[in-house]
Amino acid sequence: MSFDLRRSSHLSRLLESLRLERGLRPGQLASILGASNSFKVGSLIRSFELGGPITTHWLEKLVVELQPNPSDLARCLELDQQEAELQLEQDRLAWESWADxxxxxxxxxxxxxxxxxxxxxxxxxxxxxxxxxxxxxxxxxxxxxxxxxxxxxxxxxxxxxxxxxxxxxxxxxxxxxxxxxxxxxxxxxxxxxxxxxxxxxxxxxxxxxxxxxxxxxxxx
Structure with missing residues (x-):
């Protein structure tokens, strides 16, 4: 089980839309995922949908449960990767300037x-x-x-x-x-x-x- 933190925008919005299609609140989805504290994990899910981090453990559970279309999943992952690489380069340039x-x-x-x-x-x-x-x-x-x-x-x-x-x-x-x-x-x-x-x-x-x-x- 991995506890690396992941951030997403395209993927998190895709998973949010699938949750809403099923008429589930974040806490209800957390219960379905087997969370012992559905309120806490529900808050984590909602935070992720709004751009916050989530652990790999819960992200994998969300994908398995909500079953996004494979092509949509691949497209979102690609877009998120591109944006993450761009942000990393911007952060690097800002840090190099600051460090000098x-x-x-x-x-x-x-x-x-x-x-x-x-x-x-x-x-x-x-x-x-x-x-x-x-x-x-x-x-x-x-x-x-x-x-x-x-x-x-x-x-x-x-x-x-x-x-x-x-x-x-x-x-x-x-x-x-x-x-x-x-x-x-x-x-x-x-x-x-x-x-x-x-x-x-x-x-x-x-x-x-x-x-x-x-x-x-x-x-x-």
Whole structure:
């Protein structure tokens, strides 16, 4: 059983039309599909019809039960694939442009699971340097500072040297590893979000909420 999330527009509208042809409400269809919680799964079905995600498990059950015409099914899948590829390319271009923008380096700290804060890197390590050796020296000193901060807070974290370069640390600032950030790994950021809210936030050094910059403007 797969629990990958799927989104659709053409296919979801096709399945919605077949549900309506049978005079079924989403909850009734969920019961027919064998859902133990017909209200919850009915809400999932309706959300999918409106463009939200659905698990592969329930999508496969919908297709088996509603039995769309094979040619209509193939056409919808093809159109959805084309639109998904176009959207992915647009997201990639937006991310590449965003990732090229310069930032002031900062440290992301995971105080505990799902609780994140940030610290600005001392300016002495951030001054632009033309010489590669000087730049490497500055980054090494910034990594030393980050390790000390993480040890002080007994947390994990990563140094955001740029939007394309990070140094990851295990708990207490040990085992630093430099890793590039790519579009494919773009979700490797860190922030907090309340249930039901779209607002992302972090904590600053005084415990106040941060809602801008520090990766919170991630485009996709």
């Amino acid at each position: 923008e310069p930032i002031e380096p900062f440290l992301t700290i995971r105080y505990m699971p799902a609780v994140y804060g940030v610290r600005e890197v001392p300016k002495a390590f951030c001054t632009p340097r033309e010489n590669p050796e000087d730049r490497e020296w500055a980054r090494e000193r910034a990594e030393d500072w980050a390790a000390a901060e993480l040890k002080r807070f007994r947390g994990k974290g990563f140094l955001n040297w740029s939007r394309r370069e990070r140094t990851w640390f295990d708990e207490r600032g040990i085992n630093p590893q430099r890793r590039p950030v790519t579009f494919e790994g773009r979700a490797a950021g860190a922030w907090m979000q309340l249930s039901g809210s779209q607002q992302k936030f972090l904590l600053d050094s005084s415990g106040k909420l941060i809602t801008q910059s520090y990766g919170l403007d991630h485009p996709c």
